[in-house]
Amino acid sequence: MTRTTYRCTCGARLEFKQDLEKEDALTRRRWKCSQCGTPVPGQFAEKISHQHPS
Numbered sequence: 001m002t003r004t005t006y007r008c009t010c011g012a013r014l015e016f017k018q019d020l021e022k023e024d025a026l027t028r029r030r031w032k033c034s035q036c037g038t039p040v041p042g043q044f045a046e047k048i049s050h051q052h053p054s
């Protein structure tokens, strides 16, 4: 199983759901880095949001 990771501009490595901060908008979900609040591209965020440490 391949794991998606995303390197944020602040240097944080986003790998699991808790590394993201969910922002509920009316029309669609947006995700941000939990460290700095920079928006994370959707194609990464959607995958990361399904990843949990086990």
Ligand SMILES: [Zn+2]
Residues within 6 Å of the ligand: 008, 009, 010, 011, 012, 033, 034, 035, 036, 037, 038
């Ligand atoms: Zn960040």
